[in-house]
Amino acid sequence: MSTSLMYLLLRQVLQMLSQLARDGGAKDVEILVRRHQVAVLRRQVHRPGGR
Template sequence: MSLRLLYLAFRRTTEWLALLTRGNSAKDVEILVLRHENAILRRTSPRPQLDWD
């Protein structure tokens, strides 16, 4: 249990440090990619139709 918590804390810390070292252009590209993925997912799985009757 404590080993898992230590691993998760280490992983989050390294992700945070990697984010700090990136430039603004890399962050902008990542945002654009995530927006594109989101748009594709919205197209492939439409909202369910609610039936109130």
């Protein structure tokens, strides 16, 4: 139990530190990459026909 708690805390701390280290340009690039990933995933979704 304590190992998983320590893992979660360490993960949160590292995530906060990485966000502080990023500059605005890196965030803009990440947003563009995420938007592209969403667009690709939307094309892969098979929607039911409207008959």
